[in-house]
Amino acid sequence: MLETEQLVRTFKGKTAVDEVTLYLEKGESVGLLGPNGAGKSTTISMISSLMKPTSGDVRIHGISTISEPQKIRKVLGVVPQEIALYEELTAEENVRFFGKVYGLKGEALKQKTAEVLALVGLTERKDERVDTYSGGMKRRVNIAAALLHEPELLIMDEPTVGIDPQSRSYILEMIRTLNREKGMTVLYTSHYMEEVERLCDRIYIMDNGRIIASGTKEELKQILSDEETIVVETAGEAAAFFEEAGRHEKVRQVVLTENGAKLMTAKGARLLGWLFQEAESRGVTVTNVNVQTPTLEDVFLHLTGRRLRD
Amino acid sequence: MWTFIKKDMLIYIRDRSELLLILGMPILLIAILGFALGGVFGGNTEAVDVQAALVDLDDRSLPDGLEELPEAQEAALRDAAEEIDPAGAFHTFLENDDVRDVLTVTEMDADEAEEALQSGEVDAVLTLPEAFTENVLEHLLLDEGDGAAVELTLREEGSVYAGIAGDLIHGFTERFTLEAAAAQEGGAPPGEEPELGGQVTAAFEPVSSIEYYAVGMAVMFCLYVAGTTASKAHVEKQQHVYSRILLAGRPSVMYLGGKLVSGWILSGVQLLLLFAAAAVLFQAFDAWTVRFWLGTLLVTAALSFAVGALGSLITAITIRSQTETAATVFAGGIVTLAAFVGGSFFAVDQMGIVPLIGQWTPNGAAMTAYLQWSQGFSVSYLLPAVCKLIGMGLVFFTAAVLLFPSREGGSR
The missing domain is CATH 3.30.70.920 (Lrp/AsnC effector binding domain/regulation of amino acid metabolism (RAM) domain)
Structure with a gap:
């Protein structure tokens, strides 16, 4: 479904991502594990067509996201590391806004809004402004906004940073459900080893802009057998x-x-x-x-x- | 695009500190400046004092044709000519107290007047041309020739002063024609004031200090809407909300269009609320007339369009540069500078090229139009400013579209 080919991104002569090649099959849940500054977010930005690579290519369903970004953007749901929401708006207003931006309207918009808010457990508090929410609740709305248009590929960049254990557990379980029950393909980046171990079928380990190992959990642990x-x-x-x-x-x-x-x-x-x-x-x-x-x-x-x- | 407009407006309306800045602060400043500087404006006296030179080249000779008339008719017309005395009437008109309140006239010869105009010592030169009396009387009494007109030379076309001087001359000419007709027929028309110049100041109303600052502060603070639009776009970019919008594949022109229209609506509402507040709180303007609101609405629509477009331009620069610098510099410096050259703090008509620059700022152009309208100037005085504001808006928005990056962090 997704493959990257020798992705390179340099900033002012410094290489942030160095020849990253990875792939995801449809329905897979794949982790991109690495410490802060490893190049995960830059890789995600290039995969999601928001950043042009210095060299290399990204293809989703065989279509290059570099040369034809418009064709694949609706296939993607991206959950950024930041809380990418309007804090002055309520959860429902935020979700509805992004739904409309993705072209949903009328009954379909109403239905999908209610559905994703229920999925992230915020139906009861949907009319409250986001700036009154806890960090965990904001993270959940952040995910809801990426799910509204039913993307085939969900790309999540450290979606649990800075939240309490209960919220983290809720979010991880939700992602598991989306992957296992709804068949959504998931690319999950984190520097929390236990999250990647819990959620992902395969893992890429990244450091200093490079993929240094990849495989299933068992294959990776075999390195230290x-x-x-x-x-x-x-x-x-x-x-x-x-x-x-x-x-x-x-x-x-x-x-x-x-x-x-x-x-x-x-x-x-x-x-x-x-x-x-x-x-x-x-x-x-x-x-x-x-x-x-x-x-x-x-x-x-x-x-x-x-x-x-x- | 309505989705973007609604979102932007909701965010703005829910930002209390921003509302306080764009509505509360100008009302406070109108009150402070209006009352504190009321003495400068003399309460309800004029906000402006046009300096003018009078060049009188007329030799007061009567038309030659009078001598060829039968004696009785010639005597009658000579009496009428003495009574009409166009050059004398103009001098009397300029000495009228109401006229002197807004027009300070110094008699000079042609060269001195030219020099004074060039140096900015005077705003206008009023010239009674050679054979003025002869030509006027020939036209009025003998129905020959094209008559003559008081010539008006302005230092700066399109300014408030130019408008006032133009309206004075126009008022004089209208009154003079009426008076001459009355004199010729041996009496004033029913219901008309016989004294020359007695009505001419009706051509414009004086501007009070409160009105001046209500307009000045309103046009200044509406510029902040443009800066805030860009600041909020920067926050969208920082928080990656903008990335989400990009990912949805919406054309960038839709995002910018949303900024344009929301800025347009918000600054328009802001301006009207400020004028309404000035009318209610400080009894400014002829606010209970439909005429006042129609003209004000026209200028407001044009100014707020320019402000909305300016907001989209600063947004494009902010998104492209990936820093808030443009928005900060605009709100922190450019607004104040534009307000100064536009005359928001005090009248700048006497300050060399400053008023000329001011007329090319959205606030300056609009301020002139608002003041002229509130003084009773005709709609023809508003149209150049309205066209200028719409033109500025179109230029700003075109530049915004050209500068806006199509991919985050990349170029078009």
């Missing part, structure tokens, strides 16, 4: 302790966290005994130890040496 992660939490100063751990032959990587560090080790390294001894000898109090199988976060860490939310 011979590794495990030991999460160590300590009390007090422990920098020298983790520095020493990093020098251990079986430790491949150490990433400091708020309460301690994550150690990437070879699978079955049996390192716990050594860790406790070393902590004891250095007077470091270990408060918690957890051995985990790799997550997407670990895959990203492995590939880039950084955490997603750094």
